[in-house]
Amino acid sequence: MEEEQQQTKYNIIDEKPPFNAPLRAQYKQGFGYYTVRDRLPVILTQVIDQLSKDKETIVEHLGEDAREELKQVIGEISKLKYELQTDKEFKPISSELGDEQLWNDFIVSLGDSNSYYSACWLYSETYMYRRLNNIFEATTKLKDLDYFLQQKDKALTTAYDAIAAVLKSIENFNANKNDKTEEEIGEFFRKMLKLNLWGNRCDLSFSGGADVKPDSDPFSLLDNLDAFIVSDGTRAVWECVRGAKQNPPAAVVDIINDNSGYELFTDLCLADFLIEHGLAARVNFNVKAIPWYISDVTPNDMMLTLETLEGHENALLAGFGRRLKSRFAEGTLDLKDVNNFWTSPYEFCRMKEINPELYEELSRSDLVIFKGDLNYRKLLGDYNFPHSTPFRESLRGFTPTNLCTLRTVKADLISGLEEGLSEKLTAKDPRWMTTGEYGVIQFSHK
Numbered sequence: 001m002e003e004e005q006q007q008t009k010y011n012i013i014d015e016k017p018p019f020n021a022p023l024r025a026q027y028k029q030g031f032g033y034y035t036v037r038d039r040l041p042v043i044l045t046q047v048i049d050q051l052s053k054d055k056e057t058i059v060e061h062l063g064e065d066a067r068e069e070l071k072q073v074i075g076e077i078s079k080l081k082y083e084l085q086t087d088k089e090f091k092p093i094s095s096e097l098g099d100e101q102l103w104n105d106f107i108v109s110l111g112d113s114n115s116y117y118s119a120c121w122l123y124s125e126t127y128m129y130r131r132l133n134n135i136f137e138a139t140t141k142l143k144d145l146d147y148f149l150q151q152k153d154k155a156l157t158t159a160y161d162a163i164a165a166v167l168k169s170i171e172n173f174n175a176n177k178n179d180k181t182e183e184e185i186g187e188f189f190r191k192m193l194k195l196n197l198w199g200n201r202c203d204l205s206f207s208g209g210a211d212v213k214p215d216s217d218p219f220s221l222l223d224n225l226d227a228f229i230v231s232d233g234t235r236a237v238w239e240c241v242r243g244a245k246q247n248p249p250a251a252v253v254d255i256i257n258d259n260s261g262y263e264l265f266t267d268l269c270l271a272d273f274l275i276e277h278g279l280a281a282r283v284n285f286n287v288k289a290i291p292w293y294i295s296d297v298t299p300n301d302m303m304l305t306l307e308t309l310e311g312h313e314n315a316l317l318a319g320f321g322r323r324l325k326s327r328f329a330e331g332t333l334d335l336k337d338v339n340n341f342w343t344s345p346y347e348f349c350r351m352k353e354i355n356p357e358l359y360e361e362l363s364r365s366d367l368v369i370f371k372g373d374l375n376y377r378k379l380l381g382d383y384n385f386p387h388s389t390p391f392r393e394s395l396r397g398f399t400p401t402n403l404c405t406l407r408t409v410k411a412d413l414i415s416g417l418e419e420g421l422s423e424k425l426t427a428k429d430p431r432w433m434t435t436g437e438y439g440v441i442q443f444s445h446k
């Protein structure tokens with residue numbers, strides 16, 4: 001369809017998304033437009049290609065009936081892609097996962113802004129991933145198939161060098177931990193936060209499925225990357241952790257996970273460090289109930305990652321895997337039951353209203369760490385605040401407890417920047433917000 005026709009039909013506006021309004025894909029100079037028009041159709045096509053390529057393996061594992069179901073699923077995904085490309089209205093879902101009512105009420109609540117280009121970008125992209133899973137739910141054999149598994153698996157297996165290098169640095173630091181001063185532990189903790197931040201670059205939905213291999217020795221690169229941290233709250237996060245420190249340890253930290261593979265490894269390192277140095281009594285992991293945004297962690301990904309580490313020929317990785325497993329066994333690390341809220345369209349400032357139990361649960365923690373770009377978009381509700389709006393203000397009352405975000409910037413929204421910094425970066429590179437080169441570590445007290 002001619003560009004012009006498309007522009008009028010879907011009311012595309014050839015402008016940047018305006019400030020003080022939700023991001024919408026209808027703004028042609030926004031990343032949302034490029035995502036809905038170009039990135040998401042490619043992601044759906046990749047799923048179809050992968051299924052076609054793996055057909056015989058899937059039938060071998062799941063039985064002959066799966067062959068017919070594969071045809072059905074591929075057909076449905078093509079329909080979903082067509083709906084996306086022709087700006088169709090969101091259709092209700094039917095699901096046994098417990099979020100059917102939540103999603104269908106949400107769709108009704110959108111009124112006329114209930115299509116891929118007219119709705120808030122966050123809603124459109126999230127709806128596409130929910131519908132994609134719903135297609136598999138409607139089958140018998142393919143119901144639990146993780147159609148992103150190969151890509152996630154590769155994100156781990158291509159990161160072994162980096163993982164070994166990181167573990168070597170951590171083991172060296174821990175070797176004489178009892179001689180470490182609180183300041184030395186604080187300084188290393190802040191490095192761990194930055195290591196964790198840059199681990200978020202490894203997101204396959206951003207790379208369009210292309211492999212994202214972390215650098216061979218991430219720790220050694222940290223200082224050079226400091227210039228790319230455009231808002232640095234590491235000290236505030238450390239002060240919060242140090243302040244919550246007790247003997248015996250009692251603090252609870254929740255990590256709201258993002259991507260699997262190397263990023264999940266850096267989350268496990270951060271959690272392990274908090275326990276190892278008595279900075280917390282327990283660290284909870286909050287993962288996704290369904291395959292999500294290609295890379296996001298599911299319970300199965302967590303299990304596979306722990307087994308892969310424990311079973312690795314490299315003694316450092318195997319040792320770390322064993323230590324993690326014993327921490328999960330003793331309860332200092334905990335994989336929380338999945339909560340559908342994390343795969344819902346809702347921005348976090350609506351959690352108290354939509355899922356008060358989860359809000360209450362998080363408010364019992366001493367610190368909640370939100371990982372990645374999508375969580376950041378949900379913290380701001382995909383609302384295009386002027387970039388120097390204070391971070392806390394942009395949370396619109398979402399303050400269950402102390403929270404921080406570790407996010408590489410991969411979408412055109414941000415808050416908490418120094419006055420004028422965004423303009424300076426834009427003058428240098430107009431695309432600075434959508435390259436993943438820059439990052440933020442931002443903190444908000446309860």
Ligand SMILES: O=P(O)(O)OC[C@H]1O[C@](O)(CO)[C@@H](O)[C@@H]1O
Pocket residue numbers: 035039125200203205206207258259293295371372373374375377408410411
């Ligand atoms: O894994 P993350 O960091 O949440 O990123 C998710 C990706 O999806 C997007 O939200 C949009 O597609 C990007 O902003 C980002 O590439």
Ligand SMILES: [Mn+2]
Pocket residue numbers: 203258259293295296372374
């Ligand atoms: Mn992700």
